[in-house]
Amino acid sequence: MAFRDLIPWSRQENRLPGPVSAERERESQPHPLLSLHRDVNRLFDDMLRGFGMPAFGGFDRGLSWPHVELAETDKEIRVTAELPGLDETDVELTVEDGALTLRGEKHAEVEDKDRGYSERSYGSFERRIGLPQGIDRDKVTANFKNGVLTVLLPRTEAANENVRRIPVNGKAA
Structure with a gap:
């Protein structure tokens, strides 16, 4: 054949x-x-x-790093990102054009000549997370502790006024 x-x-x-x-x-x-x-x-x-491994068909490594969690209430949106091996000085946060941007760089601790084998990744990263309307950009806060970055994005009062709760009935119409 x-x-x-x-x-x-x-x-x-x-x-x-x-x-x-x-x-x-x-x-x-x-x-x-x-x-x-x-x-x-x-x-x-x-x-x-689902395990964050590269696919066989192509390498998508780093496209979704850092891994984040999003939590939302009527008063705020909380974004939590895992950034192991980084300090708060290695991370830059911006809120612009309706998105929260996390960017930074993870540096290697040893030179290439001292490394025999490594599965760790190093280099620059950037992650953009879309935000809804009504975020108070002036009151955004961030906290970095034990490799976990937590960003609190408070909502404006006008954002809560435009929300309409719709009741869900159990009977078919």
């Missing part, structure tokens, strides 16, 4: 006109093992994505 036989799209794109023999019909069908291989890869990609 040639390598080109493993590529399912090459046979379908280069289809020749004319009568179809049984052999050509068989060649035009995707190989069942290729379909199984694709499905297993998709299964593992979906499973590992």
Whole structure:
């Protein structure tokens, strides 16, 4: 079997006109093992994505770091981010254009020549979190303790006035 036989799209794109023999019909069908291989890869990609691991199909490492939690009440929005190995001086926070931006840089503690193997990641990061209307930008506070950053974004009074609670009935209309 040639390598080109493993590529399912090459046979379908280069289809020749004319009568179809049984052999050509068989060649035009995707190989069942290729379909199984694709499905297993998709299964593992979906499973590992939940653990923050890179997918087999592509490397999405760092796209969702730092990991955050969002909590919302009528008075404020609380954003908590895990930033292990960082100090408050390594992190920059901004609120602009309807988004909270966390950016910073994690530096390596040892030089590359001293490191034999490492699964730790270093470098710059930036995470933007969209915010609803009605955040009081002047009263935003941040606290950093034990590698956990907590940002409190208070709502303005006007933001609470525009909220309408809708009752949910158990009966069908």
